[in-house]
Amino acid sequence: MAKQEKLVKSITSMDEDFAKWYTDVCIKAELIDYASVKGCMIIRPYGYAIWENIQRIMDGMFKELGHENVYMPMFIPESLLQKEKDHVEGFAPEVAWVTHGGAEELEERLCVRPTSETLFCDHFKNIVHSYRDLPKLYNQWCSVVRWEKTTRPFLRSREFLWQEGHTLHATAEEARQETEQMLNVYARFAEEALAMPVVKGQKTDKEKFAGAEATYTIEALMHDGKALQSGTSHYFGDGFSRAFEVQYTDKDNKLVHPHQTSWGTTTRLIGAVIMTHGDDNGLVLPPAIAPIQVAIVPIASHKEGVVEKATEVCDTLKKVCRVKLDNSDQTPGWKFAEYEMKGVPLRIELGPRDIENNQCVVVRRDNREKIFVSLDELTTRIPEILAEYHDALYNKALERREAMTYDAKSLEEMKEIADNKPGFIRAMWCGDRECEDKLKEIAGVTSRCIPFEQHEIGDTCVCCGKKATKMLYWGKAY
């Protein structure tokens, strides 16, 4: 038994090797398995149940704002991909090409969608004619393919699951509002469902989406001080509409081009959760997306009445949370380790003495704090404890991010921080691409975003010393 416990727990510690710790958690918590297809992953039941919770919550937020789900083909003819020049330049180098159907060579090769702007535009052209047809507020849940060289589970894989919103509006103003609204939805989701603080801001021209006029992003800071782009929202203006000849008759009977947005989040969010909350005992899940929120472990379950009482507690709790009673013949110690590895927020220990005292012991995953709860108060106390737990995770992550955010006023300071202190670096910037490139070269950092919440660190560019226009977040990123 001791051996089994050790087996479950044997993951590399974060400090020893963060990358190894990460993949250990992915495998040992049974989130993924590697596939025979290089660079692709198998999402196992426990990992997929997390994704289903993410989908359910996010899909509800989208629908509440009037978005509808659709499904577009997974293939894009090469000629269609090429219609918007910047877009094809950005994506063509990393798409997978289908060249044969059965034994026959195709007349035109098809790429497996890396993103679906081109398909949506082609469809919009068919169905949008009058201002009465606008807005179109569409979303799609699907998988996309990008032929990456280096891959890691959830963070960067050749195929990944995502949602991509695509909307079309009568005016630029309306499209801009949508772009901003959806970024706010992502930020709210990150905070409320993932207990993950994010910085909201705009990408520089260098970092924006291929074909977009403006890209907005939410950036999170991982345990190791690297940044993770966790969701993006793009404003296209009428660039795609023009390229695809999408037009509508406005109220004054004039033919005009509509304005467009797209926005997306991916299974990468699961990677974000692992690296935001996880610890050396494994995964730590925020309650909103945890497949199991409470695991009940009976103690001395051979004793009379223990299993019966545990079943009763389980049935009671089913009304207020996702609960699992583990009646298996493993030892309590094995079960404790198992549910810690899987990041279950709370475990309930229930033994003969607890039953005698009409109580149970609730143990928090994050700090192993023990809370005694009366069996009569379960349906009110457990939701309260889960809410407190969510807040505790959020606050801890926020505190860490704040402790790992540094201001740099000179290039030397920037390099010094980048070399020695993992985290976000805030610094002023003149707006020139050249300085962005140089900071990458010298300090190894990329611009993460121009945050909406600006504050002045100085008035000159950290790189060239010319007049600064904006404060940026910089960092090393996944």
Place this chain on the structure above:
Amino acid sequence: MAKQEKLVKSITSMDEDFAKWYTDVCIKAELIDYASVKGCMIIRPYGYAIWENIQRIMDGMFKELGHENVYMPMFIPESLLQKEKDHVEGFAPEVAWVTHGGAEELEERLCVRPTSETLFCDHFKNIVHSYRDLPKLYNQWCSVVRWEKTTRPFLRSREFLWQEGHTLHATAEEARQETEQMLNVYARFAEEALAMPVVKGQKTDKEKFAGAEATYTIEALMHDGKALQSGTSHYFGDGFSRAFEVQYTDKDNKLVHPHQTSWGTTTRLIGAVIMTHGDDNGLVLPPAIAPIQVAIVPIASHKEGVVEKATEVCDTLKKVCRVKLDNSDQTPGWKFAEYEMKGVPLRIELGPRDIENNQCVVVRRDNREKIFVSLDELTTRIPEILAEYHDALYNKALERREAMTYDAKSLEEMKEIADNKPGFIRAMWCGDRECEDKLKEIAGVTSRCIPFEQHEIGDTCVCCGKKATKMLYWGKAY
């Protein structure tokens, strides 16, 4: 206005051209749009909302029986596809091949999954070692690709959405039970969610799935007398396990091969619903999967109090069904035609006189029957009427199927029926593949299934006259 009504209603009648009627409904009810990618379709919001309802109900049925969702890669390396001989022979001629990633040619080409048995086996080999690891009850919702020559929306397209269940069991007996259980789940779903009667049975060896020991099917009869295979469940024995070297240690510490099943249904079910219940006014949807179950159309809505009352009725009904209030500036006549086209089960007409009488008029989509319902009884009466409506659709479809099912005792009779009477033909069969091929050649029919419910039509094979072993359903099929 008259023009608008006509525009909405202008679909080909079933009798004139059934195939054209079908695609007209798909387009005019806004279920699909054609895509630039030949043979693929765009599923529009109304069509996708139907699929979401199908998914939600079916997924619940799967999970209740202990199945878990996973996600496998969409690509299968050629060498992996080739591991099971019959399987690759069946599928290789109709798969799409990815040969390039970005600008580079791949070392080994990948097919876009036509089905995922090979991927699941490869994964099972990694994760199954002991009898304690069994059973594995997995399901996946995804899209698959089969490079078909002739395509039709929902019925046969190069890419389609589906669910594929894949389970692994310790014994043949358990796997057989699972195969049968899931066929029963499909039949129950067809009847309870789609109001569609089906014949349950086994496929002949000629018609079974590539690589299966036995394939079971539910077969439905469409309005035009053609059969539609609507869901299949396969028993693989240990064939795949052997080919992929999946083994486990049983309770006696012996290494043995587990037994396997798979089962699937697709967006084809939407086609089945269209052709089972639809009429010359458009789609007719069973309530369980209808995105809108009740459409409220205010009459003389400029009169005082009408919109307010309609809103009140809508809010009341939201508690018991999916309801939409149409306050747009179209005429009631336009709206009637629109919701008929979209197959909304019930519409509620509410005008000043109805309000005076504290009632509303409920109109059924199928027969336009008008039912007066007191505004005080809405939350009990509407669910009742929806339930009656479901039963009416089911019974009508069942009666039609029975009226279109014929018994044939000789080859001449078979040909005579096949040429003149669209529908199912029941006839005895000796079990020889030769007779099956001959019936296809002479009468143009294929074997649909060997029904579980056998009844003797004679004792000799309808084709060769030798001793018959089974009664079969035959027919022309989609």
